[in-house]
Amino acid sequence: MKIIKIWAITFSPTRTSKKSIEALAAGITGVPCETIDLTYPGKTHHQEFGPDELVIFGVPVYAGRVAPMAVQRLAALKGNNTPAVVSVTYGNRAYEDALVELRDLARQTSFKPISACAFIGEHSYSGADTPIAPGRPDSADLSAAASFGSLIGAKLAALATPDDTACPEIPGNVPYRDGVGPMPCTPTLLEDACTQCGTCVDSCPSGAVSLQERIIIDKSSCILCCACVKNCPEKALMIDFEPLNQRRRAMAEQLTQRREPELYL
Ligand SMILES: Cc1cc2nc3c(=O)[nH]c(=O)nc-3n(C[C@H](O)[C@H](O)[C@H](O)COP(=O)(O)O)c2cc1C
Structure with a gap:
């Protein structure tokens, strides 16, 4: 055809x-x-x-x-x-x-x-x-x-x-199987590093990030995809939630086989 x-x-x-x-x-x-x-x-x-x-x-x-x-x-x-x-x-x-x-x-x-x-x-x-x-x-x-x-x-x-x-x-x-449940956290903003350039706002797929007086992340709409974290040119966004960071460390240790x-x- x-x-x-x-x-x-x-x-x-x-x-x-x-x-x-x-x-x-x-x-x-x-x-x-x-x-x-x-x-x-x-x-x-x-x-x-x-x-x-x-x-x-x-x-x-x-x-x-x-x-x-x-x-x-x-x-x-x-x-x-x-x-x-x-x-x-x-x-x-x-x-x-x-x-x-x-x-x-x-x-x-x-x-x-x-x-x-x-x-x-x-x-x-x-x-x-x-x-x-x-x-x-x-x-x-x-x-x-x-x-x-x-x-x-x-x-x-x-x-x-x-x-x-x-x-x-x-x-x-x-x-x-059951899919993702409610997200346990949002990325955390390091206020001192943020220049309010708006890259995080533009890269968010769910409209959860907005620039008001400062960058605000709405927990109810954040899907924790980490697009904002990965795209921030100042590295001003991070995951600062210990249970998730534990999981990240475990995955980094265990998922090494290509x-x-x-x-x-
Ligand atoms: C909430 C969430 C759940 C995820 N679950 C899995 C998973 O079950 N298995 C896996 O191998 N990767 C999982 N990932 C990783 C993504 O599938 C992977 O990073 C993918 O490359 C992201 O695609 P994108 O770059 O098109 O957004 C998950 C990521 C997120 C944010």
Whole structure:
């Protein structure tokens, strides 16, 4: 079948999911590609897709599930038997039921998942003292993503319609495991270091960070994705909550074995 346009659609607070699917999309040569970034609130996007387009969904794993805010934002999109690649990115621990959940979400909105993959991204809670998959996806990951894209391009070219293929078997269970609960803390602001540049406000996917007299983080809407922490040019935001810091240290100690991308053509 002939694909006339590729859409890389992502929710990606710390940008690792976005990098992985953009590399995948670039591996499918000869078809124009556009990214739809659902990460930031209040933006309008193209929402309906046709049977001769290919959509690549790329979202992060939170607690072995699709990040809840990604679920909300993806729900507004609509396919029309549109072939889709479902891709999750996780922080070198595990992705558990997230890929199955993303496949099901795509089907519920009339997309037709034909391939799936799981990539590794630097963990949201990785830091200088607690490195967890630092620098992932790296050049080896991105080249694996591009090669997989090229195989997907060949697979599509060999099909007459998306109905001529089924989504391959992928790991994960239904019913899904419990996802993230309420967040126990927000990042802490080091007032003396903050220059009120507003980078944290712009990088927050949930609108939880605002600049009033000072930077305020609303606990009820913070998803603890750490985009503000990672993007602050002054390192003025940090996690200062001991139970979470204990968990970060434990993950940095335990998750040292490199996991590789899993590709389901
Ligand atoms: C609340 C929360 C829960 C997470 N749960 C998991 C998990 O279950 N397994 C895992 O390996 N990584 C987990 N991570 C790490 C992210 O999946 C990982 O850093 C991913 O690369 C983030 O994607 P993004 O850069 O597109 O935001 C979690 C991160 C957050 C913020």
